[in-house]
Amino acid sequence: MKVITYSLFAFLILFGFICHAQTKTIKSVPDIEVYDISGKHTTLKQLGKNKVLFIDCWFVPCPPCFREMGMLHKLYAKYKDNKNFCFITLCQTDSGIVKRFIAQDKSIDNFVRMYKDFSKRQDFKLPVYFIPGCNEKIYTGKVIAKYTPDDKTKCPDRQFGFRGYPTVIIFNKQGKLIFKKTGYGDNEDENTLKMENLIAQNIAAK
Numbered sequence: 225m226k227v228i229t230y231s232l233f234a235f236l237i238l239f240g241f242i243c244h245a246q247t248k249t250i251k252s253v254p255d256i257e258v259y260d261i262s263g264k265h266t267t268l269k270q271l272g273k274n275k276v277l278f279i280d281c282w283f284v285p286c287p288p289c290f291r292e293m294g295m296l297h298k299l300y301a302k303y304k305d306n307k308n309f310c311f312i313t314l315c316q317t318d319s320g321i322v323k324r325f326i327a328q329d330k331s332i333d334n335f336v337r338m339y340k341d342f343s344k345r346q347d348f349k350l351p352v353y354f355i356p357g358c359n360e361k362i363y364t365g366k367v368i369a370k371y372t373p374d375d376k377t378k379c380p381d382r383q384f385g386f387r388g389y390p391t392v393i394i395f396n397k398q399g400k401l402i403f404k405k406t407g408y409g410d411n412e413d414e415n416t417l418k419m420e421n422l423i424a425q426n427i428a429a430k
């Protein structure tokens with residue numbers, strides 16, 4: 225029953241975002257202001273300056289995003305100390321809620337359990353950034369989730385032009401788009417290998 229409920233929930237979430245996302249052509253790193261989990265502000269261009277920039281776009285609660293997190297933790301652990309690489313996740317959920325999620329606060333235990341079930345992890349160790357204005361709220365009472373960002377046009381799907389979550393976007397050292405993929409299913413080995421090869425090649429490139 226839990227699997228069926230999660231699957232239906234995932235479908236409804238993705239259906240909503242697919243219907244409302246707008247397409248936009250992105251070929252290079254946009255000059256978007258972002259801030260990290262501690263509130264420090266910077267820009268994507270600054271983060272990716274002379275580096276391969278890896279961005280994973282997600283939200284709470286997103287079962288496909290959670291499923292992808294197992295792979296992302298392995299990828300982050302492999303490259304996090306490389307000075308030619310910058311790995312971030314870009315979350316459109318309100319930063320206060322994400323802090324509670326990472327801390328496994330009991331007030332959102334249903335979403336934490338969902339994360340653990342899908343990611344097969346007991347913790348969350350990835351760097352998280354946010355875009356000012358894209359701060360979706362989640363209500364955890366009888367309503368499963370309600371999305372109310374201050375400005376929908378600031379959210380990642382509008383900024384980068386994709387139609388579903390999660391979406392991975394990779395830019396090379398010159399800030400040019402080299403990879404973009406939406407969704408995460410059961411058989412992602414080929415896509416993961418393609419990403420790793422691209423990352424390795426572009427880290428080594430001058």
